[in-house]
Amino acid sequence: MPGNGSARLVTDPDVIASYAHDEAQWAPYGTPAALVRAGSARDVARVVEVCARLGVPVVPRGAGTGLSGGANALDGCVLLSLEAMDGILEIDPVERLAVVQPGVVNDDLRRACAEHGLWYPPDPASSPWSTIGGNVATNAGGVCCVKYGVTRDYVLALEAVVGRGETVRLGRRTAKGVVGYDLCGLLVGSEGTLGVVTEITVRLRGARAPERTVVGYFDTLRDAGAAVASVTAAGVVPSALELVDRHCLQAVDQWRNMGLSADANVLLLGRSDAPGEAGEAEADTMVRCFEEAGATWSARSADETEAEALFAARRLAYPALERLGPVLTEDVCVPRALVPEMLARIERAGAEHDTHIANIAHAGDGNLHPLIIAPAGDDAARVRAQRAFDRIVDDAIALGGTVTGEHGVGLLKRRGLHAELDPAVVALHRAVKNALDPAGIFNPGKVFGPPT
Amino acid sequence: MPGNGSARLVTDPDVIASYAHDEAQWAPYGTPAALVRAGSARDVARVVEVCARLGVPVVPRGAGTGLSGGANALDGCVLLSLEAMDGILEIDPVERLAVVQPGVVNDDLRRACAEHGLWYPPDPASSPWSTIGGNVATNAGGVCCVKYGVTRDYVLALEAVVGRGETVRLGRRTAKGVVGYDLCGLLVGSEGTLGVVTEITVRLRGARAPERTVVGYFDTLRDAGAAVASVTAAGVVPSALELVDRHCLQAVDQWRNMGLSADANVLLLGRSDAPGEAGEAEADTMVRCFEEAGATWSARSADETEAEALFAARRLAYPALERLGPVLTEDVCVPRALVPEMLARIERAGAEHDTHIANIAHAGDGNLHPLIIAPAGDDAARVRAQRAFDRIVDDAIALGGTVTGEHGVGLLKRRGLHAELDPAVVALHRAVKNALDPAGIFNPGKVFGPPT
Numbered sequence: 001m002p003g004n005g006s007a008r009l010v011t012d013p014d015v016i017a018s019y020a021h022d023e024a025q026w027a028p029y030g031t032p033a034a035l036v037r038a039g040s041a042r043d044v045a046r047v048v049e050v051c052a053r054l055g056v057p058v059v060p061r062g063a064g065t066g067l068s069g070g071a072n073a074l075d076g077c078v079l080l081s082l083e084a085m086d087g088i089l090e091i092d093p094v095e096r097l098a099v100v101q102p103g104v105v106n107d108d109l110r111r112a113c114a115e116h117g118l119w120y121p122p123d124p125a126s127s128p129w130s131t132i133g134g135n136v137a138t139n140a141g142g143v144c145c146v147k148y149g150v151t152r153d154y155v156l157a158l159e160a161v162v163g164r165g166e167t168v169r170l171g172r173r174t175a176k177g178v179v180g181y182d183l184c185g186l187l188v189g190s191e192g193t194l195g196v197v198t199e200i201t202v203r204l205r206g207a208r209a210p211e212r213t214v215v216g217y218f219d220t221l222r223d224a225g226a227a228v229a230s231v232t233a234a235g236v237v238p239s240a241l242e243l244v245d246r247h248c249l250q251a252v253d254q255w256r257n258m259g260l261s262a263d264a265n266v267l268l269l270g271r272s273d274a275p276g277e278a279g280e281a282e283a284d285t286m287v288r289c290f291e292e293a294g295a296t297w298s299a300r301s302a303d304e305t306e307a308e309a310l311f312a313a314r315r316l317a318y319p320a321l322e323r324l325g326p327v328l329t330e331d332v333c334v335p336r337a338l339v340p341e342m343l344a345r346i347e348r349a350g351a352e353h354d355t356h357i358a359n360i361a362h363a364g365d366g367n368l369h370p371l372i373i374a375p376a377g378d379d380a381a382r383v384r385a386q387r388a389f390d391r392i393v394d395d396a397i398a399l400g401g402t403v404t405g406e407h408g409v410g411l412l413k414r415r416g417l418h419a420e421l422d423p424a425v426v427a428l429h430r431a432v433k434n435a436l437d438p439a440g441i442f443n444p445g446k447v448f449g450p451p452t
Numbered sequence: 453m454p455g456n457g458s459a460r461l462v463t464d465p466d467v468i469a470s471y472a473h474d475e476a477q478w479a480p481y482g483t484p485a486a487l488v489r490a491g492s493a494r495d496v497a498r499v500v501e502v503c504a505r506l507g508v509p510v511v512p513r514g515a516g517t518g519l520s521g522g523a524n525a526l527d528g529c530v531l532l533s534l535e536a537m538d539g540i541l542e543i544d545p546v547e548r549l550a551v552v553q554p555g556v557v558n559d560d561l562r563r564a565c566a567e568h569g570l571w572y573p574p575d576p577a578s579s580p581w582s583t584i585g586g587n588v589a590t591n592a593g594g595v596c597c598v599k600y601g602v603t604r605d606y607v608l609a610l611e612a613v614v615g616r617g618e619t620v621r622l623g624r625r626t627a628k629g630v631v632g633y634d635l636c637g638l639l640v641g642s643e644g645t646l647g648v649v650t651e652i653t654v655r656l657r658g659a660r661a662p663e664r665t666v667v668g669y670f671d672t673l674r675d676a677g678a679a680v681a682s683v684t685a686a687g688v689v690p691s692a693l694e695l696v697d698r699h700c701l702q703a704v705d706q707w708r709n710m711g712l713s714a715d716a717n718v719l720l721l722g723r724s725d726a727p728g729e730a731g732e733a734e735a736d737t738m739v740r741c742f743e744e745a746g747a748t749w750s751a752r753s754a755d756e757t758e759a760e761a762l763f764a765a766r767r768l769a770y771p772a773l774e775r776l777g778p779v780l781t782e783d784v785c786v787p788r789a790l791v792p793e794m795l796a797r798i799e800r801a802g803a804e805h806d807t808h809i810a811n812i813a814h815a816g817d818g819n820l821h822p823l824i825i826a827p828a829g830d831d832a833a834r835v836r837a838q839r840a841f842d843r844i845v846d847d848a849i850a851l852g853g854t855v856t857g858e859h860g861v862g863l864l865k866r867r868g869l870h871a872e873l874d875p876a877v878v879a880l881h882r883a884v885k886n887a888l889d890p891a892g893i894f895n896p897g898k899v900f901g902p903p904t
Contacts, residue, residue: 093685094681094684094685094788094789095787095788095789117687138630139630139634141628145627145628146627150628152634152637153605162880163880166876167876168874168876168877168880169874169877170877172854173787173852174785174786174787174817174818174819174852174853174854174857175597175598175785175788175817175818175819175857176593176597176602176785176814176817176818176819176854176857176858177785177854177856177857178590178591178641178854178856178857178858178859178860178861179854179855179856179861179865179868179869179872179873180861180869180873180877180878180881180899180900181638181641181642181646181881181884182591182604182634182637182638182640182641183638183877183880183881183884185604185634185637185638186633186634186635186637186638188634189630189633189634190633194633206687206689209730229546232546233545233546235569235658237658274727275726275727275728275729275730276727276728276729276730277727277728278661278727278728333626333627333628333629334626335547335625335626336546336547336627337546337547362628365626365627365628366626366627366628367626367627367628400625400626401626402624402626402628402629402630402631403631404629404630404631405626405627405628405629405630406628406630407630408630409630409631409632413631416631417631417632420631421631421632422620422621424618424619424620425620425621425622425632425635426632428614428615428620428622428635428888429632429633429635431887431888432633432635432884432887432888434887435883435884435886435887436880436883436884447632448632
């Protein structure tokens with residue numbers, strides 16, 4: 001049995017320090033009292049029991065790839081690492097579900113499912129490193145979500161340690177079920193503030209048909225945005241519709257020498273996995289939409305190896321830029337038709353605050369990731385970058401969008417949450433938080449701020 | 453503007469009596485103090501404010517087609533009818549969403565969407581009468597859910613009156629979003645116990661390809677169940693996979709003279725809406741699975757008019773049986789592979805308790821609707837029917853299933869809920885209920901019993 005070792009308590013400050021924060025730049029983090037590497041759900045329950053008795057905050061974490069500070073340490077907290085609980089407990093090809101421990105890496109689950117002809121769709125760019133537990137905590141999205149939905153759409157059941165250390169099972173193994181409230185769905189995306197997830201049952205799909213890739217080069221973000229809106233208006237639901245700008249392509253080239261950045265200011269990558277003629281028709285429609293929106297070049301990729309390289313570059317954009325200095329990652333999501341307007345506003349925010357902003361985007365679902373760059377050690381640049389960040393958040397809300405599409409609120413988007421949600425809605429959040437976390441120990445202060 | 457009339461207070465006992473219960477046989481109901489027909493969200497807020505102040509229970513209701521007693525009156529309650537709030541406020545073909553008031557009838561929304569080339573999938577058999585508000589309250593399923601999911605999968609945002617009369621907006625209009633807890637999803641399926649929904653934003657799909665229908669005749673429920681398990685094991689995700697037995701076909705024939713019941717003891721109806729060759733392959737696979745499981749006859753339907761008639765018969769089965777006397781409807785859902793075993797146990801429950809049980813089922817997702825029939829006025833038969841009902845509930849739990857797949861708990865499945873859920877999980881439900889309904893007025897006592 002995997003993950004049945006006993007908990008390991010770590011007090012070495014150097015080791016603890018390496019666990020004290022996620023990948024969110026500039027999000028504050030404190031000094032934890034201890035780090036516990038849980039080996040089983042029983043370990044987790046024991047830690048929660050003790051912390052509830054002593055009033056010590058518990059901050060759960062997976063691989064630490066989060067981009068909002070949700071896993072950052074609080075002063076005096078216990079950091080509860082789930083990474084050693086990495087067992088795939090069951091894959092059932094008939095019921096099309098898998099049962100996993102929270103520390104399983106996303107790509108490892110996807111590979112294991114593929115061996116059974118099955119597919120676990122949610123595919124955040126962090127999939128080589130991030131864990132299913134972390135994906136559940138943030139309700140992670142990814143490239144294929146434009147057609148296949150996000151993590152919550154695939155979580156059938158959870159085992160979690162809640163309250164003062166009670167272990168509960170929420171959700172079900174059946175295709176449908178309405179017995180009681182959807183507490184399983186409530187825990188998904190709750191960023192560790194309502195309990196610690198110790199086991200996850202996910203729904204799977206059958207392996208899908210091979211994808212066709214459409215590539216478009218554009219001179220401007222606005223043109224690329226118009227192409228996205230045009231694909232949506234044409235009624236195509238692509239299996240991916242990604243945007244990468246020249247800043248990102250250049251950073252990838254500098255790192256991996258892929259020779260991508262010579263040809264376009266903005267690259268759009270569309271895919272269709274519809275089988276047969278329907279897929280042909282979708283790909284043709286995307287080419288036409290790209291051309292009509294002003295693409296300088298657009299074509300079906302004849303070579304899927306080349307297409308894979310382009311998607312690899314998309315996934316590498318964030319770490320490639322990070323190599324060049326601190327990157328503050330935005331995650332706004334706007335109605336699809338407003339993607340061109342939001343991209344224009346992002347350019348304006350960069351210009352007005354004299355800040356370098358690169359862009360990647362899950363453009364097909366309106367989820368944009370402007371990457372705000374400030375040279376390390378330049379405090380004035382950092383202030384300007386923060387202003388650009390806040391401006392983009394406010395613009396997204398003004399366009400009827402949301403401040404976070406898939407990264408979570410953590411610490412970085414708390415101001416945005418309060419700008420987006422009505423105080424009466426925040427009050428409902430606090431009521432739920434207080435009801436389910438009576439000891440006030442689960443990741444306190446994250447998401448909607450300190451309890452009142 | 454639709455639905456902007458003012459509330460109409462009804463105190464005529466005869467009118468009120470006709471609103472005092474839904475379609476669940478034998479579920480108790482009390483005598484309401486008043487009936488209010490709300491014309492707007494403001495009306496709803498006013499009713500809730502007054503009731504919260506006076507401590508009067510509020511029981512919201514749509515069309516009253518529920519099958520679990522969820523909308524049944526409590527003594528002294530205010531029945532709050534949302535049926536007059538029946539406006540379709542917006543259909544946005546680009547964002548693929550619709551905004552509706554809760555009283556919109558399911559089929560009316562589907563028709564309005566179809567005019568834009570769009571599709572709202574959830575299709576409970578009650579779709580000609582039931583309202584979207586009621587569908588949201590129970591997280592209604594239907595025929596196409598085996599492939600396309602249930603109501604919660606389509607609810608993007610809600611406006612609701614909660615607490616002591618506060619109107620809040622939950623959810624979003626964007627494709628993705630993770631700002632705060634999924635309180636929108638929490639309200640879906642909460643059966644009026646957490647607030648009153650006054651507006652619903654639903655996600656839509658594009659119109660789909662025409663369906664192919666596969667028909668199979670079987671001698672026994674067990675053979676038909678084996679065919680269902682075989683389709684699942686073959687990796688086919690049909691767009692419908694419905695089971696109807698001879699009792700139901702006979703009842704439909706007696707009512708509508710459709711000539712359906714002569715040929716088979718059990719009818720299986722499979723559909724595929726996959727485009728092109730993929731759909732051909734799925735239909736062929738289903739025919740093969742039906743034959744291998746022992747179908748006495750199995751074929752692709754050459755005539756879609758005939759196929760439509762068979763599905764119409766499926767939808768008419770429940771009202772056709774109801775004409776013949778009281779019908780207690782089960783709604784258990786089991787893992788797909790256990791459909792044959794569960795069907796066998798249902799037969800056994802009928803035999804052991806000397807009770808006539810007809811069967812319809814969303815067999816493809818393991819959601820079975822044994823229809824337990826007891827002649828009106830025969831008290832001994834009624835006791836036996838209740839025992840068969842309880843036995844089926846317990847069998848479903850024993851097989852790892854759930855007591856309700858899509859009808860909700862209401863009153864009839866409260867015992868089942870407590871049998872299925874751990875007390876610690878019920879405690880979480882109570883904590884959420886108490887946190888979000890501080891006045892204790894929203895449909896109290898439903899779902900998980902009287903508050904403690």
